[in-house]
Amino acid sequence: MNFALIGAAGYIAPRHMQAIKEMGHALVAAYDINDSVGIIDSISTECAFFTEFESFMEHAWWLRRQRGRGIDYWVVCSPNHLHSAHITAGLYLGCDVICEKPLVSTPAQLDELRSIEQETGHRVYSIMQLRHHPAIHELRDKVMHEQRNGRYEVELTYVTVRGPWYLASWKGDPRKSFGVMAEIGIHFFDMLHVIFGGLESQALHYHDEHKAAGYLEYEKARVRWFLSIDAEDLPERASGQSSTFRSIACDGEEFEFSSGFNDLHTVSYREILAGRGFGIEAVRHCLETVHGLSLDTPALPREGEAHPRLS
Ligand code: AKG
Structure with a gap:
């Protein structure tokens, strides 16, 4: 073709x-x-x-x-x-x-x-390549098959470092990229919905051109999230080896998806060409989440809702 x-x-x-x-x-x-x-x-x-x-x-x-x-x-x-x-x-x-x-x-x-x-x-x-990541499939399957009362307690840390070129390019202009939550965060807002269901409430705690943080409550999870493109935010155990740290801890059990992310475009293409692509309705939820957060003014976290990186 x-x-x-x-x-x-x-x-x-x-x-x-x-x-x-x-x-x-x-x-x-x-x-x-x-x-x-x-x-x-x-x-x-x-x-x-x-x-x-x-x-x-x-x-x-x-x-x-x-x-x-x-x-x-x-x-x-x-x-x-x-x-x-x-x-x-x-x-x-x-x-x-x-x-x-x-x-x-x-x-x-x-x-x-x-x-x-x-x-x-x-x-x-x-293209929503994170949906094809094996670690995300593992977590999705666990949540789908587990019978439990109450919501999962989730801590999501998503650091993907970008150098100074990022802010000098169109990506650093919020009128063109719509900011770091839309440009990078969209991946995990989508993933959280796929795994934990509909979004019931949201709060934004921090937002600047390099990072954002907040709290989201889904049907099946309470999520404290932190997103950054700043190298200073890489945890000790990631620095030196990698410029990314993508991790989701679900009731204390960690699923890491720092690697493997960059190889998923071909998988995305294969799925689209086989008639299994993500169309307009598949991405509506995550776009609504980002749009809603972008209209929010950051507010101080309520008890038990702050990501540890914020304190
Ligand atoms: C981008 O930079 O356009 C991405 O989607 C990358 C997101 C990531 O590195 O996690």
Whole structure:
């Protein structure tokens, strides 16, 4: 099948290129405003490339008119605030769309995309690779099969270090990335919902450009959470070996998923192409959680609700 990719010079594009290659498909067109895209040769030396969106679209329409050469999948890895515009362009072009997280920033935009899906007959899928992580499957299965009274006590610590480039890029601009909770936290808000059910209450205790923390109460769990991209927040046992520490302690039993995270794009692609991708309704819950938290003003934690890193 033919793939086109928006955001070819970005941080995450190489994982999409690798997934397309490993699945045996062709990258036929790519676009980025930045021209540092030599990485494209790792997948194809014949892929058309554009630095202007209009020229890229013209080429995509032209491909569509060539019998058998149209684009099947439209991949969106652009800055988050452009996702909905780029997804819309792909759907109207007659493609199914694979988009990086967060799919969009508001529930209203999700409704808009659902209407466009209905109108065009094409689908959009979000990359939520943490759902494919074996440690998360293990915890999900444990919670699913265990009979218990009362909620699990959960402590979630999610540190994934990013250097100064992060804040200098669009990711550091909350108007473009929607902040660290949307850009990085979205993964674990999604995971918590998949494992522990519906969200019943939320509190935000801290939020700045590097980190956030709070308390969430799900049907099956009370969750104290802490998120950071600051190296200072790496625990002793992680520093030196790794720039990530992703851990969820459930009633004191720890499930660590610091490693293995970066290899899950190909799994995500395999699932999407097999008809098991995560569409609009699958990501609605986590987008609503992030949207709700982004409207909150941080407040002091109540008794028993603070993550230990906050004290
Ligand atoms: C990103 O940087 O876009 C991610 O989704 C990475 C999240 C992580 O490192 O845990």
